[in-house]
Amino acid sequence: MTTTINNVAVQCKGVTKVYGTGGTQVHALRGVDIDIHTNELMMMVGPSGSGKTTLISIIAGVLDRCGGECKVFGHDYQTMSNNEKANYRRKNIGFVFQMFNLLPTLTAAENVAVPLLINGVKRREAFERARSLLARVGMGDRTRSLPSQLSGGQQQRVAIARSLLHNPKLIVCDEPTSALDHVTGHKVMELLREVAVGPDRAFVVVTHDARIFEFADRIAKMDDGHIIDIKNAHRHSLPKKTP
Amino acid sequence: MNFVALKMLVGNRAKYLGIIVGLTFASLLITQQSAIFMGLMTRTFGFLSDTSIPDVWVMDPKVQYIDDLKPLKETESLRIRGIKGVAWAVPLYKGLLKARLPNGAFQTCIVVGLDDETLIGGPPTMLQGKLANLRQSDAIIVDGVAAKGRLANVTRDGKRVPLKIGDTMELNDHRAVVTGICEVSRTFQSQPVIYTTFSRSVAYAPPERKLMSFVMVKAKPGQDLHELCQRIRRTTGLAAYTKNDFKMLTVRYYLKYTGIPINFGITVCLGFIVGIAIAGQTFYNFTLDNIRYFGTLKAMGASSRLLLRMILLQATLVGSVGYGIGVGVASALGTLSGSTELSFYLPWQLLVFSATAVMLICAISAVVSMRTVLKLEPAIVFQN
Numbered sequence: 001m002t003t004t005i006n007n008v009a010v011q012c013k014g015v016t017k018v019y020g021t022g023g024t025q026v027h028a029l030r031g032v033d034i035d036i037h038t039n040e041l042m043m044m045v046g047p048s049g050s051g052k053t054t055l056i057s058i059i060a061g062v063l064d065r066c067g068g069e070c071k072v073f074g075h076d077y078q079t080m081s082n083n084e085k086a087n088y089r090r091k092n093i094g095f096v097f098q099m100f101n102l103l104p105t106l107t108a109a110e111n112v113a114v115p116l117l118i119n120g121v122k123r124r125e126a127f128e129r130a131r132s133l134l135a136r137v138g139m140g141d142r143t144r145s146l147p148s149q150l151s152g153g154q155q156q157r158v159a160i161a162r163s164l165l166h167n168p169k170l171i172v173c174d175e176p177t178s179a180l181d182h183v184t185g186h187k188v189m190e191l192l193r194e195v196a197v198g199p200d201r202a203f204v205v206v207t208h209d210a211r212i213f214e215f216a217d218r219i220a221k222m223d224d225g226h227i228i229d230i231k232n233a234h235r236h237s238l239p240k241k242t243p
Numbered sequence: 244m245n246f247v248a249l250k251m252l253v254g255n256r257a258k259y260l261g262i263i264v265g266l267t268f269a270s271l272l273i274t275q276q277s278a279i280f281m282g283l284m285t286r287t288f289g290f291l292s293d294t295s296i297p298d299v300w301v302m303d304p305k306v307q308y309i310d311d312l313k314p315l316k317e318t319e320s321l322r323i324r325g326i327k328g329v330a331w332a333v334p335l336y337k338g339l340l341k342a343r344l345p346n347g348a349f350q351t352c353i354v355v356g357l358d359d360e361t362l363i364g365g366p367p368t369m370l371q372g373k374l375a376n377l378r379q380s381d382a383i384i385v386d387g388v389a390a391k392g393r394l395a396n397v398t399r400d401g402k403r404v405p406l407k408i409g410d411t412m413e414l415n416d417h418r419a420v421v422t423g424i425c426e427v428s429r430t431f432q433s434q435p436v437i438y439t440t441f442s443r444s445v446a447y448a449p450p451e452r453k454l455m456s457f458v459m460v461k462a463k464p465g466q467d468l469h470e471l472c473q474r475i476r477r478t479t480g481l482a483a484y485t486k487n488d489f490k491m492l493t494v495r496y497y498l499k500y501t502g503i504p505i506n507f508g509i510t511v512c513l514g515f516i517v518g519i520a521i522a523g524q525t526f527y528n529f530t531l532d533n534i535r536y537f538g539t540l541k542a543m544g545a546s547s548r549l550l551l552r553m554i555l556l557q558a559t560l561v562g563s564v565g566y567g568i569g570v571g572v573a574s575a576l577g578t579l580s581g582s583t584e585l586s587f588y589l590p591w592q593l594l595v596f597s598a599t600a601v602m603l604i605c606a607i608s609a610v611v612s613m614r615t616v617l618k619l620e621p622a623i624v625f626q627n
Contacts, residue, residue: 053625062542062621083546089621090544097624101539105254106247117244118545174625 009170009202010036010059014068017054017225028054030225031068038169039199041192041215043233044206046222052206053174055222059204060093060172061085073169090118094163096192098175100155102147108134108158109143115166126165133161137191153184160192171196173205177212189215244545248553251533252560258532261525262561263568266601269518270569273511274589274597278577280507281593282586287497288490289428290337290355290436294364297459298468300489301332301475304482308496309489310431312337314453319479323458326478328466333358336444337456342437343413345396352389352435354414356444364459365425366438372408372423377440383414384423389435414447431497433584515600522565523608526558530612534619542621550616554609562605566598 017029029051036042036059044052057063058070061077070076073092077085094115095101102111112130117123131143137157147155156176163171176192177185189212196203205216213219213233221229253259285292290309291300301323303313323332336356341349357364357377365374370387377384385394390406397403406412410421419439427436439447445454460483462471468485475483484492498504530537537550577587 057622057625060542062624086541086544086546088544089542093544095539095542095624097539101535101624103247103251103536103539105250110247110250114247114540115543117247118540118543118549123246 007038008035009038010034010070010072010204012055012059012068012070015055015058015065015070016067017051017058017063018066027225029058029065032222032225032227034220034227034230036202036204038202039197040217041197041203041205043213043216043219044204044222045208045210045213045219047208049224050222051225052222056172056174056204056206060095060170061089090115091166092169094166094168094171094196096156096159096163096171096173096176098178100147100152100159100179102155102158102162104147107144107146108139108150111147111158112161112165115162119166130161130165133165134158137161137195151184152180153188156180156184156188157191160188160195164195169200170202171204173203173207175207175209176205177207177209182211185209185212244549244553245556247540248556249560251536251553252529252557255529255532258525258529259561262522262529263565265521265523265525266518266561266565266604267568267572269514269522269604270566270597270601271573272514272517272569273600274570274573274593275576275587276507276510276514277593277596278573278587278589279585280503280511281590282588283431283503284494284497285588286429286431286586288493289430290353291486291490291493293367293428294459295367295486296363296461297333297486298462299460299472299475299483299485301458301460301479301481301483302456304480306482308493311496312456314451315455315458315481316453317455319455319481320458322479323460323475326471326475328463328471328474330461330463331361332458332460333361333363334441334455335364335457335459336441336448336454338444338448339434340415340437340447342394342419342435343416344394345410345412346398348397350393350435352394352414352437353430354437354439354444354447356439356441359440359442362440366427366436368426370424370426374423374438376422377438379420379422381411381418381420381443382422382439383412383419384425384438385421386427386436387424388429390421390424392435394435415449417447419447429584429586511600515604518601518604519607522561522604523611526561526605526608527611527615529557530554530615534615535623537616538619538621538623541616541619542624547617551613554612554616558605558609558612562602566601569601570594570597 012032012034015029015032019026019028032055046052058065059072109127109130112134113126116126134140134143137160139157142150142154177188180188193215216233219231219233220227288309303315305313317334320332320334323329338354339351340354342352343349362374362377376382385406394406395403406421408421412419448454462468472483472485574589577589580587
């Protein structure tokens, strides 16, 4: 069995990011080099303020870098207009947030359907696909529930379904388990591995939750705007998908 | 995404209702106060609207509005009859006279004296009796609202008995017999209107050298009215206006020399400001409350244009609902007050005006919200 581990999805070289100007400057990234491959779950870990979130923001195309190079599936956001970036994100990036960011007035199915609606898919088709994906993440019986009627774990399942529905090439997760208890966090990560990792997809998770490190293929350790170590994780229990 | 925009708005019940209440209040205030203002302005020329037959009104050149009476010599009507393009010209008396009611009370009334022969210029609608009854001795016709109200006979036990045909009163010490009850447009000062013949009205009026108020002129068929007015002015040295021009002269006087437009203008502005303050601020707060979700949509690839469209749709929805309820309540209040002294006139132009005002409030609110969303960095979604 072969994997596409050598297929580079994200390639960053010497990426820098500075917030503020003059005396209030903060160097969030001080020259980050990292490659992220398809069919792997890359975890970025490190203390608060180490630059993890800044780095995935740049990789996801929601934040401009100050220097260096960063290509996502061969595309450099810096050469794109805002509209082109939005268009790229719409089609290729899936997001999972720490606080889920589900629209509180939409039902679970409606929330999941949002990426398709943004992509201009008809409402009926989008809802059908959303319901079907919700069933796949074990939420088939809660499609009509509002986020306020769901537990944290259930909300994160909905958010995972939302990040996957438009079949993006890159999924970025920001602290997906930090608002969940240990057991729920474990289940969510199991689900993420099961449904999100794929041969044509790269998957980046930012976390400081050491309890979920076991789900990573590789772990990049960050500190003070640098990547200080990248190592392969020792996973034995969870299989990797074949193309 | 229209669906998402509407659910975001309607799903937040408290904010949604707050915006609707603000816009409804603004719409109600703007529409109702403007309609009352329009009603008042319409009343200023109510007498002209009731007297529909003449095409041209001739008067002293110094007359500024319909109730600004500067009498003419009666012979002026004869001169005018001889002017080219005039089909007929009849005199009209209009003046304020004191009426003494059967119970001894006094009431100032507008007395209108119609041409004895033709009775042209009479009330538009007769409720009881006939206009021709004015040919009877001492005959007068009184307006129905006054007959039940200010001219009604109040008995010793306080009961109000409406004036009816056959009742008598005194006009400036002259006997007058009610021979008909008519319906007229409310006047600006809401005084009772009494119709009689020209010769009788000048007999009722205090003696003056000149007593004719206006000459009412009918143009020959095909005659250009403005041309005829100019001809009358040139020939007689008097002022001559078409009916519409005379209405506008009257309205302009009230707009210029009374505080009415300022008072109503202030209230309408207040409605606008209240709309911006309540609805605008609530709408902006609604956007701020949802800024994380707008950021999420932006991160997920929603273009600025799409987000602006969503906000515009939300603003349009609350604007339409608020406007609809406000105008509906204003119309209902206007209908309910139809039989009272309150003046209320709601033409379609006023509906357009208040719709524009409400949409302007929404547009201002939306623009402020749009700026916030446009400036929003999608990276906000990763800030916890």
